[in-house]
Amino acid sequence: MTFVEAFSILVTVVGPPKILLAFLVDTDGADSRRRWRVALTSTVIAICTGLFVVAAGRLLIHLFHISSGALMLASGVILFVHALDLVLGRKQEPHHDPTGGTHELATAFYANPVAVAYLFLMAEASTWSTGLVLAGAYVAVIALDFVAIAVLGILMRYVRMTYAWVLVRILGVLLAGLGVDLIITGLEDLHIIGEVS
Template identity: 25%
Template sequence: MELLDRFVTLWVVIDPIGTVPVFIAVTAAMTAPERRKTALLAACISAGVLLFFLLFGQILIDALGISLLSFQTAGGIILFIFALTMIFGEAKHETDIHATDADADLDQRPSPAVFPLAVPSLASPGAMLAIVLLTDNNEFAAADQAITAGVMLLVVLIAYLCMLAAGPIIRLIGNSGAAIVSRVMGMILASVAADLVISALLEIGQSGLH
């Protein structure tokens, strides 16, 4: 029963199904091999980030004196900013004079597999918090950590398979459809981000009153 609870918790916070629209939005212009490579890289990076928080998250947060609610607030703000870029699109240059510089800037940007797919879509602030809360990092309970890691890797694997299945969807809806999906997902992500921040602030306020 405890194993099922961990699976459900990590399924909700990692949200493999919810990652598919984001994947469609950021990979619509890619070829099929590029999409497969992006999906694999995103799954591996997100798994690595979550494993790091599983092993060292609580220790790092305690060492820095950061509360989990502060971490949740910061993650919600970052997620909200990213959601705005999905809704309104990225800023474009007014002229083509600096086209070469623009291309150079594009080359320096992180791969979509890193941002936004691995972080914050798969390894979301909620997922990082859940990993920390599901494992007692201070005690280094190896068996407990191994169970949580196994469940997390299973959910990430499912997310990877879901991203692979997005290829036929992209071919069906085309670039225009992907743009619409991107805007809708941006609205949803903005709502999720706002909820993260509001719930953290409310909890901080309640704890202050007591």
């Protein structure tokens, strides 16, 4: 696994498009001080969670005797369900968050099940050297998210949310296709179906 490969995969599941929109929705109407606090706290949580999974992922997978095929199948199902939420517009209604957006952004977007499943999947297939590459790629993606919040978030405030939701729908369709592909690969790896050309 190269840095570019790991980076490109992680950008699709926890990259700036999803993070920016989540940040704007969760901190709507907040002052700049609270926005920065949410951004910094969420970034720290994201980095700690991701690096823990990268470091302990292989051990946990072997401890629970989870095959790579089963993990790939689970990742595909989670990704597909998540993509349906994006396409169908579910989970977009605002609700009260006592942390002011930090909890929602950190758990539902940075440390979301799709990203965690991908990190487990890539950590299981990596060696110590490629594990360092994976960790570096993950930190780079989170850093890119933070920069996007700091710079592009200001510009996005002047973009109508309707246009942003349209982009989310497009991203959802692409992620659904990726989820189906992972499901098929997992089924092949588990020898439930034959190789699909």
